[in-house]
Amino acid sequence: MARSELGSYLTARRGQVTPAEVNLPTSGHRRVPGLRREEVALLAGVSADYYVRLEQGRERTPSAQVLDALAVALRLDEDGRLHLFRLAGIGPRAKAAGVADRVEPSLLALMDAWPHNPAIVYNRAYDVLASNAIADALFHGWAHSRNLMHIVFTDPAARAFYRDWHDVARNSVAGFRLGHGAAPNDPRVRQVLTELLEHSPEFAELWARHDVRGKALERKRFEHRDVGPLTLTMQTFDIRSAPGQELVVYHAEPASPSSEALALLGSLAATSRREP
Incomplete structure (x- = not known):
């Protein structure tokens, strides 16, 4: 029987947990970088045979109690735990209607009212569905793509644009996985995944790690060709009226060089919008 998504996730996650992190002895030769299967079973309070069946895809319907125990054993955070439950068919999954691509007009108007704060709305496939003028200027008019995953992994300029490209890449894949x-x-979603697996070895390597993480408050460092270095804090909000869509708003520390650069970028965006 082919390994299930659940089995692949369990295998990948136990490979990321060291025995020392869960207070297990580390002496002797170990053939795996993380935990052994029997160690995960011991920590979760299930039989080793049952856990092996889970990883191999021969058991696909663990109880919520078992999943909770596995989440603790594998040191999963809330996003990782949610993903584990979804893979087991217990957590809620999106309806089969497809990726929502319509942005509410009221939200569009709100974004346009923020001339100094880049703001974008994207869906689960990381397609940018809406952006205000200063966000367009920040992302160079979306010349390469309006898909954030494509920008990170297939735009040759991305490694210069994102000053911490490796961190951005890792976090982007973890969010896309969620x-x-x-x-x-x-x-x-499947189309974007297929394209990235085909065209980006870096994405494929990160995808195989099965990291899962939702976006939260974080800072990103950019090197913009027109205004130079920018360090921006980003806030991410779920859009309740359109499940699967997220709003990201960037801002700079007041009175900082990044604030001055962002103000210049806003001026350039306003000038560009006025030009015929």
Whole structure:
């Protein structure tokens, strides 16, 4: 029987947990970098045979109690735990209607009212569905793509644009994995995944790690060709009226060089919008 998504996730996650992290002895030769299967079973309070069946895809319906125990054993955070439950068919998954691509007019108007704060709306496939003028200027008019995953992994300029490209790449894949877990059969999500696996070895390597993480408050460092270095804090909000869509708003520390650069970028965006 082919290994299930659940089995692949369990295998990948136990490979990321060291015995020392869960207070297990580390002496002797170990053939695996993380935990052995029997160690995960011991920590979760299940039989080793049952856990092996889970990883091999021969057991696909663990109880919520077992999943909770596995989440603790594998040191999963809330996003990882949610993903685990979804893969087991217990957590909620998105309806099969497809990736939502309509942005509410009221939200568009609100974004346009923020001339000094880049703001974008994207879906589970990381397609940018809406952006205000200063966000367009920040991302160079979306010349390469309006898909954030494509920008990170297939734009040759991305490694210069994102000053911490490796961190951005890792976090982007973890966020994309969370969205994929919510809607694994969505045609657009699957299309983007297939394209990235085919064209980006870096994405494929990170995807194989099975990291899962939703976006939260974080800082990103950019090197913009027109205004120079920018350090921006980003806030991410779920859009309740359109499940699967997220709003990201960037801002700079007041009175900082990044604030001055962002103000210049806003001026350039305003000038560009006025030009015929």
